[in-house]
Amino acid sequence: MAGHIPLQQTPTTIKVTTVSQEPKAIRWTLTFIALAFLALFLVLPLVTIFITAFQKGWETYVAAITHPDALSAIKLTLLVVLITVPLNAIFGVMAAWAITKFQFKGKNILITIIDLPFAISPVIAGLVFILLFGAQGLFGEWLFEHDLKIVFALPGIVLATIFVTLPFVARELIPLMQAQGTAEEEASLTLGASGFKTFLLVTLPNIKWGLLYGLILCNARAIGEFGAVSVVSGHIRGMTNTMPLHIEILYNEYQFSAAFAVASLMSVLAIITLIVKNLIEWKAKHT
């Protein structure tokens, strides 16, 4: 489903024999088109971010990323990620275990439900939590009476982020565990291992790369989620602004260099994500 990149893609050139080879001119033209398109759409924006970030010099850059508002946005983003990613990882493993190791009715419906957040606009993902916990929401009055704040506070941001990133780990593990089948678990059980030991010693090592891969994707999306968080955060500076929201505010206030400075930090994270992702793919292929 949307946003799902299956593990194990390798940029290897397949063997092409002379009969299944295009003329040189066509090969070069196609390669040029592909690279030009990627340069225009991917490389150029990335370069822009770093150049704009340093346009006003190193001092401005450092000032932008060490500004108290920026620091608190970084802290909040990290906090959200630290809560969201482990929760969705546990969920992903549980869901994949239930779906791939057992037969039950309604399995396909469950898979579709897990896919839903990928298909839904992030703005709606935020909206639903306003409808639940906002002042006029279903639990709004009750929360107000008990002096609890969900929307326009950390819990709301966490909920919206969980919603948006919910499918990543599960979606990565389901096909992987499906392909691995249940034979190794059965072997472990006949050898006298308990269910928990079987999971820990047999299943977990088998899915570790897939799990890590799902975690990386989940993590990247959790850090960068904008639409859903934008709806539920309330944009309170230094309080409920995550890094993407902080960038938006700076940008709208025409503090371009500062906005791009924070953006460059996030771009570095994105590049690290891509590198780690490729390392995992390589590892998964070579073990």
Next chain:
Amino acid sequence: MNILPVRKRKRRNIIPGFGLSLGYTMLYVSILVLLPLSMVFINTTTMNWSEFIETITDERVVASYKLSFGTALAAGILNVIFGTIIAWVLVRYPFPGKRIVDGLVDLPFALPTAVAGIALTTLYAPQGWVGQFFDFKIAFTPLGIIIALTFIGLPFVVRTVQPVLQNFNGEVEEASASLGANRLQTFIKVILPELIPAILTGFSLAFARALGEYGSVVFIAGNMPMKTEITPLIIMTKLEQYDYAGATAIATVMLVVSFLLLFIINMIQWVTNRKFLHS
């Protein structure tokens, strides 16, 4: 045939953890997905029918549907064309730095949408590095929205077509060539039919993502009512005006479209699987 007394047995699973894992999964999706989503439909019922119709067919809202749909469609088509070429080149042609280029394709999945949004806006603004070379405006027009959506959807087609090309049986191409087909005929008659399900899946995924996209678009769109205001932005605006009912009504329309798309994507995959299982 004499019937033996049947000793009824309680079914149990050999592999442990069924109750726990399924129970946890159901609870998690119920609280975090189903309950919140059902709120959209429940809240819609607070409006009466004519109010609902009026809200979702408001001139400005209809203009946003057209814009969102049109730009998502255009971006999807661009992605089909260029995504297929990129996948083809990555699988078939050797060139230096291919590993890096291949890794870079996933950048739109890794880069926060807001970051992409401000970067693209800066590039394609009238005075921007790219924008300055054009007589017409790119950013702050539907064209800018198409560019942002193309960026967001780029990996989908590439990543669905790539594995199919990778696993493509070269013998079939050789067979086609040995039967006298030229390269173009082989591509159109032998290779392309195999790619079409993957291309369609990639297109639907990119299209679905583009319809709901917000972060990268708000910066480059300019957000002028009737002209460059996408549907998710209308929901956002209504929320900022505390018009929850209005926001919810439009969200309902978007949700229905999302469900439909999800259904179509599953159908494509179901039909393809069936086709391959039977051959």
Next chain:
Amino acid sequence: MSIQIQNVSKAFGSFQALDRINIDIQTGELVALLGPSGSGKTSLLRIIAGLEELDQGAILFDGKDITDVNPKERNVGFVFQHYALFRHMTVFDNVAYGLKVRPRKTRPSKADIQKKVTELLKLVKLENFADRYPSQLSGGQRQRVALARALAVEPKVLLLDEPFGALDAKVRKDLRRWLRKLHDDFHITSIFVTHDQEEALDVADRIVVMNNGKIEQIGSPEEVYDHPNSPFVYDFLGNVNLFKGRIQNGKLKHGSFEADIPELFSQNHEEAIGYVRPHDIQIEKTKISEDAVHTTISHIHIIGPIVQIELKRTDAEEFLEAEVTKEHYHSLQLKVGEQVYVRPKQLKVFIPEDFSI
């Protein structure tokens, strides 16, 4: 350990995989479950291991009902069809697994585990492969690791699912003999599933022939091969020639063919089928008895020491197959196109209604 399988039935949805199966297996026996795919043999093996639930019936180990005991406590060694080796563990760790996962109280010491695993690896001739991963081994080596792993927990019962199914012909034969020898040394009650009749005949003490979830015949290899009690067993174990005809006054008649069937004396049946093994077909140059049929040799295949001869009946559009030794073939001096008489040395007749349900 002896095993009693009592009245076991199992259905998957509307498909009856096993239908009231009863087998008694003695301590130390090596039994083959033989049948085509879908005959229920693998389901039965998995039920014995506790990997599958049964719908009805009971499994007894040494007279004790273990139907509700889960696989972890049954103390069976199970060798999976595709070995199910733990792919992220070395050969050593695979074999040691069953010992390492024991609760602390019953777990052997590290040194003991080391000793035991080394012993087992020596037994399966893989002592030099301890540090390899399953993906670095050949099929036959994986099979032996799977076996060593199952033996490490000192099971009372060894269950093997198509143990040689995925191996090539040469390796299969070696491993087959080796398994037989291993069984003779250890005397663990063993059951293996196979669809290969040759394998079952070669290795097992007793063969259980299964078809459509039911037992067709149980017996020693000689018994089931020489005295099949149903057309299915005849067909499934080895090649067979059919004489489809009718029974008149205790004689099977088909075209010019007539044979006395003493056990059906003075009976009449519209339909009957006579079964003859190719090696029970006698080729003669002249007609010396009523039960000889006139045929033309259509093909001669010389396969090593034996010769297969395809014969076309003159009185019917049917072909027969005979198998003779090379010596006999040379002494007869047979040629393609030659006309000869063919006589069944041993003929078993089944009346269709006897075995139809």
